[in-house]
Amino acid sequence: MISTEEPQSPGPGATELLTPAEVAKLFHVDPKTVTRWAQAGKLTYRRTLGGHRRYPRDEVMRLLQESADGE
Amino acid sequence: MISTEEPQSPGPGATELLTPAEVAKLFHVDPKTVTRWAQAGKLTYRRTLGGHRRYPRDEVMRLLQESADGE
DNA sequence: TCCGATTAGGGTAATTTGGGCG
DNA sequence: GCTGTCCAAATTACCCTAATCG
Numbered sequence: 001m002i003s004t005e006e007p008q009s010p011g012p013g014a015t016e017l018l019t020p021a022e023v024a025k026l027f028h029v030d031p032k033t034v035t036r037w038a039q040a041g042k043l044t045y046r047r048t049l050g051g052h053r054r055y056p057r058d059e060v061m062r063l064l065q066e067s068a069d070g071e
Numbered sequence: 072m073i074s075t076e077e078p079q080s081p082g083p084g085a086t087e088l089l090t091p092a093e094v095a096k097l098f099h100v101d102p103k104t105v106t107r108w109a110q111a112g113k114l115t116y117r118r119t120l121g122g123h124r125r126y127p128r129d130e131v132m133r134l135l136q137e138s139a140d141g142e
Numbered sequence: 143t144c145c146g147a148t149t150a151g152g153g154t155a156a157t158t159t160g161g162g163c164g
Numbered sequence: 165g166c167t168g169t170c171c172a173a174a175t176t177a178c179c180c181t182a183a184t185c186g
Contacts (some may be wrong), residue, residue, distance in 0.1 A: 019148075027088070027117075028090065029148075032176085033177080036176085037120045037121075049176075051184075053149080063120065064117070069121075090157080090158090091157080101164095101168055102157080103159095104168080106158085107167080119175080121158090121176070122174080
């Protein structure tokens with residue numbers, strides 16, 4: 001059975017990365033807020049060669065689910 | 072990323088979230104009252120990494136219709 | 143290389159939280 | 165029991181310019 005999840009297949013060893021805007025929309029906060037979370041060590045991130053932050057999809061989705069009260 | 076504003080369809084696994092102020096305006100009550108509804112278990116919610124509450128849009132809209140009706 | 147959209151910074155308002163009171 | 169308001173602290177939102185992304 002093929003997984004009916006996201007059609008993204010980065011491949012082995014590669015992590016799906018989300019832009020600050022994507023993370024911001026998931027939490028319904030400002031992209032700047034996501035940046036503060038990263039600076040506070042609440043979010044892991046990688047940086048592009050130009051200095052922009054990219055966030056691991058797995059990390060973000062996990063935190064999003066953990067934030068639910070029904071969890 | 073084109074500015075394709077999509078107020079709906081946030082994506083799989085993601086729920087559209089509203090701020091306490093938005094919910095408060097929809098119900099015409101104080102944001103504090105919305106917080107009490109959440110604490111009382113009458114309203115499900117998620118937390119930002121900073122501790123602020125975000126409420127599922129569909130949940131709020133459903134309760135809003137129920138309250139408007141003679142339920 | 144040019145170009146639109148996004149992001150990084152910093153600084154300042156506005157909102158939210160939690161408790162308590164009426 | 166339920167709601168609105170006051171308070172202080174913390175968090176988030178919006179303002180700007182310059183640089184980066186695609």
